[in-house]
Structures are given as C-alpha cells and as structure tokens.
Amino acid sequence: xxxxxxxxxxxxxxxxxxxxxxxxxxxxxxxxxxxxxxxxxxxxxxxxxxxxxxxxxxxxxxxxxxxxxxxxxxxxxxxxxxxxxxxxxxxxxxxxxxxxxxxxxxxxxxxxxxxxxxxxxxxxxxxxxxxxxxxxxxxxxxxxxxxxxxxxxxxxxxxxxxxxxxxxxxxxxxxxxxxxxxxxxxxxxxxxxxxxxxxxxxxxxxxxxxxxxxxxxxxxxxxxxxxxxxxxxxxxxxxxxxxxxxxxxxxxxxxxxxxxxxxxxxxxxxxxxxxxxxxxxxxxxxxxxxxxxxxxxxxxxxxxxxxxxxxxxxxxxxxxxxxxxxxxxxxxxxxxxxxxxxxxxxxxxxxxxxxxxxxxxxxxxxxxxxxxxxxxxxxxxxx
Amino acid sequence: xxxxxxxxxxxxxxxxxxxxxxxxxxxxxxxxxxxxxxxxxxxxxxxxxxxxxxxxxxxxxxxxxxxxxxxxxxxxxxxxxxxxxxxxxxxxxxxxxxxxxxxxxxxxxxxxxxxxxxxxxxxxxxxxxxxxxxxxxxxxxxxxxxxxxxxxxxxxxxxxxxxxxxxxxxxxxxxxxxxxxxxxxxxxxxxxxxxxxxxxxxxxxxxxxxxxxxxxxxxxxxxxxxxxxxxxxxxxxxxxxxxxxxxxxxxxxxxxxxxxxxxxxxxxxxxxxxxxxxxxxxxxxxxxxxxxxxxxxxxxxxxxxxxxxxxxxxxxxxxxxxxxxxxxxxxxxxxxxxxxxxxxxx
Numbered sequence: 001x002x003x004x005x006x007x008x009x010x011x012x013x014x015x016x017x018x019x020x021x022x023x024x025x026x027x028x029x030x031x032x033x034x035x036x037x038x039x040x041x042x043x044x045x046x047x048x049x050x051x052x053x054x055x056x057x058x059x060x061x062x063x064x065x066x067x068x069x070x071x072x073x074x075x076x077x078x079x080x081x082x083x084x085x086x087x088x089x090x091x092x093x094x095x096x097x098x099x100x101x102x103x104x105x106x107x108x109x110x111x112x113x114x115x116x117x118x119x120x121x122x123x124x125x126x127x128x129x130x131x132x133x134x135x136x137x138x139x140x141x142x143x144x145x146x147x148x149x150x151x152x153x154x155x156x157x158x159x160x161x162x163x164x165x166x167x168x169x170x171x172x173x174x175x176x177x178x179x180x181x182x183x184x185x186x187x188x189x190x191x192x193x194x195x196x197x198x199x200x201x202x203x204x205x206x207x208x209x210x211x212x213x214x215x216x217x218x219x220x221x222x223x224x225x226x227x228x229x230x231x232x233x234x235x236x237x238x239x240x241x242x243x244x245x246x247x248x249x250x251x252x253x254x255x256x257x258x259x260x261x262x263x264x265x266x267x268x269x270x271x272x273x274x275x276x277x278x279x280x281x282x283x284x285x286x287x288x289x290x291x292x293x294x295x296x297x298x299x300x301x302x303x304x305x306x307x308x309x310x311x312x313x314x315x316x317x318x319x320x321x322x323x324x325x326x327x328x329x330x331x332x333x334x335x336x337x338x339x340x341x342x343x344x345x346x347x348x349x350x351x352x353x354x355x356x357x358x359x360x361x362x363x364x365x366x367x368x369x370x371x372x373x374x375x376x377x378x379x380x381x382x383x
Numbered sequence: 384x385x386x387x388x389x390x391x392x393x394x395x396x397x398x399x400x401x402x403x404x405x406x407x408x409x410x411x412x413x414x415x416x417x418x419x420x421x422x423x424x425x426x427x428x429x430x431x432x433x434x435x436x437x438x439x440x441x442x443x444x445x446x447x448x449x450x451x452x453x454x455x456x457x458x459x460x461x462x463x464x465x466x467x468x469x470x471x472x473x474x475x476x477x478x479x480x481x482x483x484x485x486x487x488x489x490x491x492x493x494x495x496x497x498x499x500x501x502x503x504x505x506x507x508x509x510x511x512x513x514x515x516x517x518x519x520x521x522x523x524x525x526x527x528x529x530x531x532x533x534x535x536x537x538x539x540x541x542x543x544x545x546x547x548x549x550x551x552x553x554x555x556x557x558x559x560x561x562x563x564x565x566x567x568x569x570x571x572x573x574x575x576x577x578x579x580x581x582x583x584x585x586x587x588x589x590x591x592x593x594x595x596x597x598x599x600x601x602x603x604x605x606x607x608x609x610x611x612x613x614x615x616x617x618x619x620x621x622x623x624x625x626x627x628x629x630x631x632x633x634x635x636x637x638x639x640x641x642x643x644x645x646x647x648x649x650x651x652x653x654x655x656x657x658x659x660x661x662x663x664x665x666x667x668x669x670x671x672x673x674x675x676x677x678x679x680x681x682x683x684x685x686x687x688x689x690x691x692x693x694x695x696x697x698x699x700x701x702x703x704x705x706x707x708x709x710x711x712x713x714x715x716x717x718x719x720x721x722x723x724x725x726x727x728x729x
Contacts, residue, residue, distance in 0.1 A: 236526030240536040344544030347504025
C-alpha cells in the first residue's frame, strides 16, 4: 500500500497542481470578462463573416460564415506548409549531398548557402523576398512571357488553367498504372526471394506511368486544352491578367522563404545521416558483390534514413508553425484570416485564440504521427 | 499510435477544463482606474504605430498628434502634468485586447465608433475627436479620377482588423465589382506594398490616406479620390465598467472642444479666469465645483487648456500645419459650419 502511494503520489500532486492552475486562470478570465461585459461562446462561428479573403481554395466570400473563414485560413496554412515541405525536402537533400561532394566548388557553395540562410531570422527573409524581390518584378503590362504562356509580375504569377475533357478516364488510367506498379513490385520481390531473379522494376514503372495516361489520350477520348491568361486594362497604367490561374506573390514569397530557410536544416540532417553510416558498411557491401547502386539503395540509405527522419520531422513541424509569419506579408493563412480579421471583427479573443492554438497543435501532432509511422517502418526490424 | 491518442485526449481534457466557465457571478467591483493611474503617476495610453497627425513618434520618441493630445489632456487633468503619459503603440489587431485586458487605460488610436464595438466587446466610446470617412488613393498616372472608373480585377491594399475591410466589401459589392483584397497587419506594410505597385488602390480613412501619402517615395504621384464611401467617427475608447474614468476622458475631450468654442487658448486661459461669462469661468475652474464629481480638483480643465491647448490649437499644430489636411472640413466647430458640437460643461 505504502509502496503504491509513493508511486502515484507525485503524479497525483502534479495533476492537482495542473487542475488548480488552469482552474485559477479560468476563474480569473471569467471574472474579468464578466466585469467588462464580454460574453463567452462559440456561437459566432455560424454568423456571417462579412469580410472577403484574397485567396481561397474553397468557395468563399463575406456572405459565408466565420467557420468557413476558418476553413479558408486553415487550408491556406496547409497549402503553404505542404508546398514548403516538398520544396525544402528536395532542396535539403540536394544541398546535404552536395556538402559531401569531393568537388571543392560545389561543397563550399552548399556550405555557404547553409550558413547564410540558417543564420538570418526568418521574418527578415520573408520581408526580403516579399518587399525587396517584389519591387524588382515587372508590372503586368511589362512582363515578359515565360514559355509564351506564363507571366511573373508584381501582382503574382499567372499560369494557364488546364481544361479537361473526360478527366475521370485520365484519372482512372493513372490509378490503374499505380496499382499495376505495386503488383509488379510485389511479384518482382517474390521472384527475387524465391528464384534470385532480378526484374528492372524501375524501368517498367516509369514506362507504365507514362504509357497508360498516354493511351487515355489516344484512345480514351481525353482532351486537354489550356486557358492562357490575357492582359486586361483596368486604367491608363493599371493592368491585370484574366483567365488562367493566378498565384499571389504573397504565397510565392512565403513558400520560397520557408523552404529556403528550412532546407538548410534538412541539409544538415541529411549530411549527418549519410556521414553516420560507417565506411565499413559500404566496403562490406561492395565486397559481397553488390553494385554501387545496390550499395546505396540496400545498405547506405536504409541506415542513413534512420538518422535523418527524426530531426527532419522537427523541421517539418517548424516549417508548419513558421508559416504563421504569413500575417506580416498579407498571405491569408489561419493567423491572418482567423486570429486576425475574424478576431478583430468579433472581439472573441479567448475563443479564437484557443481554436487557433488547438488547430496548430492538431496539425503538428498529425505530422508527428505520420512521420513516426514512417520512422517505425524504416527502423531495424528485429526478427 | 495509442500513445499519441492518449496524449491527444489528455490535451482535449485540459483545454476543456480551461474553457468550462461556471455561471457564478461576482459582485460588481468599484472602479479603480483613476486610483491606479494616480498611484502609478502616469496615464497608460494606446496609440497607433505611426500615423502622422494622429499619433506619431519622432526620432527622439516624442509622441505628437490629436489622438496623443487626448491622452495628454487626461494626464493634465488627473496628474497635473500633460507629459505623464506612457504611450503603447498598437496594431489595429491588438488594440481592443490591450484595452480590455488592462494593459492600457485609454485607447486613442483613430478608432471608428460602431455599434458592435461599443456593445459587444467590453468597450465604451467616449466621444468623437475626428469625423472621417473611408476613401481611395490611386496613382495619378492611372488616369482614375473617380471610383466609378474602377473595373473588375482591381486589387486593393488595406489593413486587417479595421472597419475599412468591411466597408471595402460593402462598397465593391454594391457596385458589382470583383476585387482582390490584400490585407496587411501593419500600416507601413500596406504603404510599402501599394507603393511598390502590388495594388491598384489603397483604401483606408481619408485622414489616414492623407497622412500616409506623406510617407510615400513620391507623394505627388498619388491622389485621393473625391468619393467618401463610409462614415468613420474616430474617438477615444475606454474599458466598460468604470464610469468615473469614462466621464473623465469624455469631459477632457469635451473641454478641449468647448474651450475653442469660447475662444480660450493655452495663451489666454489664465486671463479668462476673470471673464464676465460664467460659462468661460466654469471652463477655467473659476466658478462652480466642476471637478468634484470626478474626484478631481477644480482646475483640472484649466490645466488641460494651459498644457495641451484647445481642440483648434491641437488640430492646427498636428494636422493643418503639417500639411496633412489643411481644411478642417466637418471637424470645424458647429458655429463655423462644421459638426463639432459638445454638451456644455456645467
């Protein structure tokens, strides 16, 4: 009995202390809000928001509810985070490997990039890419077309929109290609395990992912046309592109600065991971007759990834949270739209900040769960 | 997997505890802002992050502007020294939270008086120190001279968390124009983006446009369109629930306006004590017990006029002489064709 109390005692005290602290904050907030005549409640979420947002992935205008505005902000946060994570990973891997290059120039350039970008505060970088780089971009009427169809201007990047006919057939063809590739891979693995036969899986996969969608164009009746942006005059010296898809400069600047900044940290993770695999591993693998490709794929990478993944997960989380700096350059993310405009128009500070905090928490935990699952998958499987 | 779910649940539980508000009420507390202010020795005043004419700090950190003068007037009244003010620069987004949470005691930050702000969020507006309206600024070279020339696809830069953001939607919707709103947190960023060419038009209160225009790289390249698309009565705000403090701020502002009406200036205030007009004598503390109701002495209003000046002096010093809005427009006294009209001090 005594033993048990000793065991749970400190935990019990901690729980009571936490409850008391939160209880005090709650009581304090409640008393002060009451004194100042502020109502508490989440009912405002269904009210009409009556403000517009610059850029939205779902249909939205001021006649929709505050909850819809919340979704707009959340989706924009997810969008810039996903773009940032993809770009940062690609760039980080390239720079990480480049830092190990025997080529002096490549090596030093990568080192310079890493040291330069990771040592400047992110907010300054965002301001630089938005305000300094933005000023250097041409006005819409002066923009040189890129490949004749896209325009990079001070008002954003204007690219052609895809107009599909029979898009579902195209979609099914890609789905079919992916399923076939998975089946072939499994079959090839079995062949290799039972008969030691090698199959050129990569070549077959690349072929499939191209040929099947191509067939859908040739015989499936799929058609793709482009809606190219057209210059429209608003006033004597004021122009805009219409038609096509426009990416606001705020999104471009934010995604660029987030990925350039985070890539430096990912590059260091990658470098550490590769250097963490003993030299003997490579030599041993070569000595049993594996090709250099097989050495990388079967021996080095599986071990390097184990070192790379956990710290890279942290960088993904950082990038997602850092995306909240968007408010500084008018990218309508969760903080700007919901914890900014919506908070101001309703005055529901505690409600909105609590929802926003909880949302970021959920986003981060989701990324963590996903990355931990992946980490577990590539960890050493004890048999 | 289960480990994370457990963590998630415990977090949900913690948040639930945090926001389960009991319905128990507490006896209304007595107001204590005045007591605290006199104990601290300075007035805590929330201002803008830099709007010439209204609240703007120079290189040495000295604040000037008509919004600043309201806080100085209160300091002169309750502390006897117009310089005993601590200014806190706030963004449009932060301002109300700073006031309701007790970080500041007066918000004098070109804030529009609206029903929902007054009634909903624990604030009380005490008066109007500037009658304004929302307008649009465009580049002269665009050839636009009226909002009727706006077309679909126009991009408009503004601040978040302002009535501007809502008025803009009302305006463009009523005209059936599709527009791209680009909303920044700080006014400086709005100006920088508009100046760079990111937006075709910059919209905010007309006084704000006139003031920000002076900050642009080349002010002569920009014009403010003649149309006014909204009513924006700007004024100081206090926390709800402290009626004495509310009255002090209200009557400090009223004193400045009424002093101009009776021709009392910072220069002649002392001489006015011997005036024949009882209304003037009341305004300089020479007749009646005008401070007792606030818990102040009788010369609180005299100090405001002597140290800060009347409304006309404040306007001239901050807005007219700086070239922002030389013409007082609606902000002229009612006796001179404007709409400045305050209840009598008696």
